[in-house]
Amino acid sequence: MQREAAAIRETWLGKALSTRPAGRPAAEAAISGLYRLIGLPPPRFHWVSSPAKGLATVPPGTRAWESIDRLTEWPVPRRLSTLAATLRHELDARLRPRGRPFDQIVRRTTYFPLQRSVTSTLVPPLNAAHESPVHRRTWYDTLSVAWIAEYDALRRAAGAVFTGEQRRLLALWTAATTSCGWWWPREDTCVVSERPVALHTEVWGENGEVRPHREDGPAVRYADGWDLHAWHGMPVPAWVITDPSVRRIADEPNVEVRRCAIEHMGWPAYVDQAGLRLVATAPDPGNPGCELRLYDMRAGTRVLLAVNGSQERDGHRRRYGLTVPAFDDPIAAAGWTYGLSAEHYSLLQRRT
Amino acid sequence: MTVTLATLTRRTGLTVLDHLEQSVRIPVVDGLQAQGDLIVIPLTMLAGSVRAALHTAWRPVPPAGVELLRGEAGGNPHTLVADPGTCLWTTQVADPDHLAIGMFEARAAVYLLHPEHGGTGCAPGTYVVRRQREREGPRMRLVAD
Numbered sequence: 001m002q003r004e005a006a007a008i009r010e011t012w013l014g015k016a017l018s019t020r021p022a023g024r025p026a027a028e029a030a031i032s033g034l035y036r037l038i039g040l041p042p043p044r045f046h047w048v049s050s051p052a053k054g055l056a057t058v059p060p061g062t063r064a065w066e067s068i069d070r071l072t073e074w075p076v077p078r079r080l081s082t083l084a085a086t087l088r089h090e091l092d093a094r095l096r097p098r099g100r101p102f103d104q105i106v107r108r109t110t111y112f113p114l115q116r117s118v119t120s121t122l123v124p125p126l127n128a129a130h131e132s133p134v135h136r137r138t139w140y141d142t143l144s145v146a147w148i149a150e151y152d153a154l155r156r157a158a159g160a161v162f163t164g165e166q167r168r169l170l171a172l173w174t175a176a177t178t179s180c181g182w183w184w185p186r187e188d189t190c191v192v193s194e195r196p197v198a199l200h201t202e203v204w205g206e207n208g209e210v211r212p213h214r215e216d217g218p219a220v221r222y223a224d225g226w227d228l229h230a231w232h233g234m235p236v237p238a239w240v241i242t243d244p245s246v247r248r249i250a251d252e253p254n255v256e257v258r259r260c261a262i263e264h265m266g267w268p269a270y271v272d273q274a275g276l277r278l279v280a281t282a283p284d285p286g287n288p289g290c291e292l293r294l295y296d297m298r299a300g301t302r303v304l305l306a307v308n309g310s311q312e313r314d315g316h317r318r319r320y321g322l323t324v325p326a327f328d329d330p331i332a333a334a335g336w337t338y339g340l341s342a343e344h345y346s347l348l349q350r351r352t
Numbered sequence: 353m354t355v356t357l358a359t360l361t362r363r364t365g366l367t368v369l370d371h372l373e374q375s376v377r378i379p380v381v382d383g384l385q386a387q388g389d390l391i392v393i394p395l396t397m398l399a400g401s402v403r404a405a406l407h408t409a410w411r412p413v414p415p416a417g418v419e420l421l422r423g424e425a426g427g428n429p430h431t432l433v434a435d436p437g438t439c440l441w442t443t444q445v446a447d448p449d450h451l452a453i454g455m456f457e458a459r460a461a462v463y464l465l466h467p468e469h470g471g472t473g474c475a476p477g478t479y480v481v482r483r484q485r486e487r488e489g490p491r492m493r494l495v496a497d
Contacts, residue, residue, distance in 0.1 A: 206422060255488050255489060255491050258488075259488070286384075286385065286386065297488075298489075300489060301487070301488050301489060308388075308469075309386065309387070309388070309469065310372070310388075310468060310469045310470055311371070311372075312371075313369065313371045322484070322486045322495065323486045323487060323488040324486060324487060325487055337484045337485055337486060337495070338386070338391045338393075338451065338482050338484055338485075339447075339449035339451045339482060339485075340384075340391075340393070344384065344393075344397055345384075347383060347384050347397075348383075348384045348385065348386060349381045349382075349383045349384055349385050350379065350381050350385040350386075350472060351385065351386045351387075352385075352386075352387045352388075352466075352469045352470055352471070352472045
């Protein structure tokens with residue numbers, strides 16, 4: 001059953017991270033259907049090429065209180081979120097008995113991984129467009145496929161039985177969240193974004209969670225050129241990916257961004273090009289023929305360059321850097337990374 | 353019995369990268385040893401600072417092994433492998449440095465298996481397994497290779 005739920009999750013992940021053009025008629029029909037359910041006539045639709053355009057687009061006739069910076073106060077997203085929350089509540093009530101281990105497994109296998117994948121992949125472009133972190137995310141959570149996928153999996157893999165009306169509502173939300181990108185519903189108008197045209201991710205979690213990552217270009221790109229660069233899930237300025245340099249790294253105030261840029265350059269290249277001062281070297285205990293090299297990096301921080309204990313496929317051994325407090329002895333620095341004294345670390349018998 | 357990477361992959365169903373030597377006996381070490389970002393420390397070395405939590409539930413290591421830690425991207429796990437009935441393990445460890453992720457008690461040689469780092473053996477004894485950390489300025493982070 002868990003395998004079945006995982007398969008269902010993968011299908012939903014594919015839908016959530018689709019790079020195909022929006023299915024505009026299906027999206028408009030579904031969104032109109034949701035408007036009707038909260039007692040409003042279908043809105044006029046404004047299609048845009050990216051979330052950045054979506055946030056910048058102010059359809060004619062927009063009321064002052066429906067400006068994008070007051071999104072959390074807009075009535076339509078709030079009512080639609082309530083509609084979704086009510087549906088979830090009613091679907092939960094159909095699960096009998098409550099809290100079956102079964103249902104918990106399905107939730108763990110579908111909802112959480114999908115929510116994490118959407119949050120790390122599709123929310124960062126939104127954050128960048130909002131020019132501030134999306135703190136109050138109720139509306140964007142409503143548009144995440146994670147909750148819809150969970151009930152789909154409960155029905156298909158765990159035998160939950162929903163009414164025809166409930167299934168119709170789920171189908172409406174499915175179409176409204178998988179036929180297009182993010183959307184911003186005002187009372188008379190709805191701005192809908194296309195999906196990205198390119199999305200590069202890597203799997204990082206035990207439950208198939210993905211995050212954006214690309215070494216040679218933007219990880220997320222929309223048709224109008226709006227894009228996002230990311231290094232192993234961390235959104236970074238474009239230079240980190242396209243042109244990491246020692247000077248830019250030195251000027252970068254954010255330690256995480258610096259680390260991503262250095263990892264992209266490779267530690268040995270960075271140490272070399274930055275001309276870091278060699279503090280000391282020592283034979284690497286447990287790693288015969290290899291050396292630990294300690295360099296001065298910046299105030300209070302040194303970098304320990306070490307060599308992998310096992311070979312890469314091409315026979316060479318990877319060198320990697322670890323940032324450490326200001327030790328003078330490479331063995332003490334290496335020991336510290338594992339919470340050991342120099343005396344203890346020097347007893348290391350084997351490194352693989 | 354001579355234990356090789358081939359023996360361990362057959363026993364657990366886990367695989368390692370094919371450029372690693374499959375048929376050489378895996379050395380068994382009775383002291384401190386490291387596998388990538390993980391280190392195995394004889395408990396005696398840390399006695400007085402690290403210990404199993406009170407009322408710790410020690411569990412037997414199952415035939416398929418126990419995943420001690422999984423690398424971030426790509427998800428390569430460090431797996432502890434033991435013959436049935438020879439090893440107990442727990443994650444309930446009190447460590448003032450907050451680096452310990454587990455502790456195991458081996459009555460026969462047990463093995464650590466990793467797809468990229470290969471295999472290594474631990475002689476009978478009690479060991480603490482710790483992760484690796486780094487620090488830049490005030491920011492501490494755990495290494496995930």
